[in-house]
Amino acid sequence: MDKVIDRVLVSEEEIRTKVRELGEQISTDYQDKDLLVVGILKGALVFMADLIRAIRIPIEIDFMAVSSYGQGTRSSGAVRILKDLDRAIENRHILIVEDIVDTGLTLNYLVDNLKSRGAASVKVCTILDKPSRRKTPVAPDYNGFTIPDEFVIGYGLDYAEQYRHIPCVAVLKREVYEK
């Protein structure tokens, strides 16, 4: 992996500690509420698996798959639903789980989309936030780490569908995508 990793941005240990804190906070905020945790595939897979095990209240989970990045490092801006929720979400409290908020276009689309289905509330938990690249003013309700404007891989995040399995968050070497 040294061939593609420029440097580690967030270590496994830092992620572990942060996920525990986020799980505690969410458990407190949603106690006595009917919470549906919605993971956004594929990027959120790893974070979702860790986060739900740090939540101490009863929850249900579901998944959506959307794609806007395709093969590259730039968002196309057009969000496509590749897999939708299994059930209706009317009057339910929804927590969207994302790996990263970058331009915000994916999240903006998802929040509007789920609100329009009559959810009681729609909030967002992301492990990474890259606010310097926003094209639309959205902010996560829960955030693990604010990161600089660099393309990152690992902990679910890919470059051209690769490197999702790396257990930390690392900066991708520029020469990998500037060939």
Ligand SMILES: O=P(O)(O)OC[C@H]1O[C@H](OP(=O)(O)OP(=O)(O)O)[C@H](O)[C@@H]1O
């Ligand atoms: O804030 P944005 O600029 O919209 O970027 C964030 C989104 O882009 C990535 O998904 P992607 O479309 O690459 O699909 P993937 O999760 O399958 O990698 C990431 O997982 C977020 O969903």
Ligand code: HPA
């Ligand atoms: O930095 C990133 N890495 C991987 N996928 C992404 N999707 C948005 N930003 C990123």
Ligand SMILES: [Mg+2]
């Ligand atoms: Mg991607």
